[in-house]
Amino acid sequence: MTKESIRVLIVEDHHVVRQGLVALLNVVDGLEVVGEAADGAEAITQFRKHLPDITLIDLRLPRMSGVEVIQRIRMETPNARLIVLTTYDGDEDIYRALQAGARAYLLKGMTSDELISTIRAVHAGKSHIPPAIAEKLAERMGTESLTPREFDVLEQIVNGKSNKEIGTELEISEATVKTHINSLLGKLGVTDRTQAATAAIQRGIVPLESLRKTKP
């Protein structure tokens, strides 16, 4: 019985991790790694070229975020089956990736069994979200989301700016800054800017990587 292999594309910038995935998957019967990509642009090229059955995609990629890649792929191939890979279970990432159309979510700490069974499940058309993650997702669903402006302000807070500085930066008055802060504190369920900052980092609302960039 020569059943068709499930054709997998791997999108992951870390060379070691990519190798690990290839090594794990290629020894499995019925799976075949047809392509690898190390960044978003390459991911889209490879996707078009191979039209894989399953795409494993890291959320943190250089230049283009994983979420963006997912959106673009889904735009041209709405029934693409995408599985998100990530190191941390940053709540916001999960939310956005699943919103963008990912069918499943895996942490890099997973076992090979989890990896393989998830690939099979998603290929069979199921959505496969681990209970622990589903739970968090449910929590997050109930949470109001920040408006674009609130997000701008939060970003500045994380970067250690004072209200006055934020006002200057965003070209609004300090009073307006306070208004935004007041509502975002409520939405995040915290009571001051320091808690807002750590919550933002912890939940992945503001990525840690953006810190260094915006400093100078």
Added chain:
Amino acid sequence: MTKESIRVLIVEDHHVVRQGLVALLNVVDGLEVVGEAADGAEAITQFRKHLPDITLIDLRLPRMSGVEVIQRIRMETPNARLIVLTTYDGDEDIYRALQAGARAYLLKGMTSDELISTIRAVHAGKSHIPPAIAEKLAERMGTESLTPREFDVLEQIVNGKSNKEIGTELEISEATVKTHINSLLGKLGVTDRTQAATAAIQRGIVPLESLRKTKP
């Protein structure tokens, strides 16, 4: 010419990454992976058992930190050759790992060439620290380090506590809390608690993982 292989132990909790490392190293002539460990305790057991020439060790491990493992191994085998692996170039981690006796430092985003040449270099007795990291290390060297108490206070700040709450928690007066904050702000080179919090996370002084734990 049958020269001896360099015998390598891999300490890494993420299964996929571990597989990747094994896959990368085992195809290289002159390298041999003699053991794998997924946590600190296992690392020490495996080290004693195999006495490898080189130990690749992830800094973030469950239960016991990589730095701790390094210290313990160095305690019993002072000339052990340890290479630290990590995802982020969190300044504080580098500092502590190298202090603890690691000979080199590699990011998981490295190429296989970097990995292999670093292993060879360290085996040959060299210390091998990438220029970019050496630079940061030099910066950090000049930085005064926090006293234990200042660290306690910083931890509380990251967890979003007010000065009063910190005082209660640590059983000191609010005035003392302010004193500690004042000196730690100076040492971190920041001007307020929010900056202190993000700097602490960013530099790896207070690990992100500790946030969830201390909340409830």
Added chain:
DNA sequence: CCTGGGCTCCATCAATGGGTGGAGATGGGC
């Protein structure tokens, strides 16, 4: 059209935070 959400601004007030300049107690290292 008109309703609602988001953005902007205002004033005011109490609480919190941070700067300054002390000062006593302890304990390890020279």
Added chain:
DNA sequence: GCCCATCTCCACCCATTGATGGAGCCCAGG
């Protein structure tokens, strides 16, 4: 023994922050 770093506390002061309760503007969707 003496010094130095650390930890502890105090008082005073001003800046910043967050809470409250408005208010007008714009624009997209019903």
